[in-house]
Amino acid sequence: MEYLYESAPRSYEDFASGRVLHNARGTTSFPVRLASELAQRCFHILEQKGAEGPYTLYDPCCGGAYLLTVIGLLHGRRLGRIIGSDIQPDVLQIAGKNLSLLRKEGLEQRAEQIKSLYEQYGKPSHRDALQSAARLKELIAESAVEEAACFQLDITDPKGALDRARGTHIVMTDLPYGDLVSWGGGSEDPVGRFFEQIHPTLDPARSVVAVISDKGQKLKHDRFRRLQHMKIGKRQAAIFEPLGE
Template identity: 55%
Template sequence: MNYLFHTAKQSYEHFASGKVLYNAPGTTSFPVRLASEIVQRCFHLLREKGVSGPYHLYDPCCGGGYMLTVIGLLHHDRINRITASDQDQAMVKFAAQNLSLLRPDGLAKRKEQVRELFELYQKPSHMEALQSADYLMGLVEQSSALQLDCFQADSTVDNSRDERCRNAHIILTDLPYGGIVDWISGSASPVHDFFESMHKIASPASTVLAVIADKSQSLRHPKFKRLQVQKIGKRHFALFEPLA
């Protein structure tokens, strides 16, 4: 993997799922450094198109919202709106909880939950979580007010009439690929229909689509120009520009 922007390796222990960020059952934590790298590539492509921030970021297969929350914590200075949707209503609830951590009141509520656990059980892990909450609060307090939307939607159908899905500068998602997480859509060709759906809400002038998937899934579609593709471990990701 060739990192162009998030070049420095560092510890991401404060972002560990289940520590302060909520852990949605049946989901996996997306690598923090990779998420940061991909969104920064999107920022760069948008700037090259003459689209300056702050940006609207949308994840149409958000799962528990872990990746979006990490990006919001790390890059709040370049984002003014984060939108999340998923077909699984249970995941939407977890995503809403995680996104709430991007606001001081939501993070303070979570810190109080962890404090109560520490007072009850006196576990070192809870003390470490309190320290991580303080670290994350430092990030949140520096951020401007983010507009947050989280709702249930099927990413393989036409959602272009829903204003919450439209006008995103960056559409970024980790597609379901079996094993732990799989498609629950009724579509016979969910990846193809996903691209069709995204094309209906994307703007050729001001949208970049970033898709992460298992290597077995082909990341191509005739309505999108593929700008970059990169393999990393069992995954690959590609960045696209919608065609008019």
């Protein structure tokens, strides 16, 4: 994969899971460089469509909201709403904590927690985390994010209510890997159901969908046009635009 926006090497250690951002057990962290690259590709496509920000970003398989939080920290000035959903209620507690870091108050509260740990144990890792928190605070100084929230939903369930996701400009998600059990729902075609469910929430003239998955999943749907496709190690990523009725 050729990086168009994150082409210059740099450190992403401030975003390490468990450092300032909270770690959700059983979930994997998403590569920060790839997250930023995909977000900026989506911004560019929307701008070409004439859709100006701030944008609404939605991840329907958010897990601990690591992906959403990283994008919010790096590109908050271009985002107005960040929302996530997941079928697993336990990870949503972590998701809420991570999304709170997109607000000044939430990040300051997290810094106080880390400071308390450093004063109690004096570990270099806590000192480094405090420094990271200070740098992240600078990142959100110009943020346009007014809402960052998450809710429980099975994106493969046709009865699921997606009212909170209507008006979304960017859907970005790292699809569950492996067999059907990984999705947690009962759909025989979870990827197809994912596309079906998100389509009504999108305006074809003002939205884009970025999907990341393992290479074993077929990323296509009749109601979406694929604009870009990339291979990244064992992963693949594709960017789509929804088609009108």
